[in-house]
Amino acid sequence: MKENDNTRSESGTSFFERVYEVAKLIPHGRVTSYGAIAKYLGAARSARMVGWAMNACGGREDVPAHRVVNRKGILTGKHHFQGTNLMQQLLESEGIEVLDNQIQNLDTLFWDPMKEL
């Protein structure tokens, strides 16, 4: 095996797609954090990549990016949605309480892929 596998663009299974896969696994009415997803993928320190993956998701409506928030439960990425309040609307539509861009009852709504899967 070559340890020097620069640019692992193999098999089309990029780190990004894995993020999308996990995002799709998020149950309705639940939320998770970028770090949790990153950790589940084996890259706990790549939480930023998770967010960046979402940025690249553009168009992948299959990816419920609105269910992914930062550790505080704040809708940090809402700026990337088309509507300023679109993200919140989506969350509320799933029965999630959102106040001032922050998810309420986060401890109850939080969904950890490491724990649930």
Added chain:
DNA sequence: CCTGTGACATAAG
């Protein structure tokens, strides 16, 4: 190979 980037996480103030 190097540089830039980014929707985080953590620490310190």
Added chain:
DNA sequence: CCTTATGCCACAG
């Protein structure tokens, strides 16, 4: 919770 700074890592060019 805020800002500021640092780390960290994968990907694009």
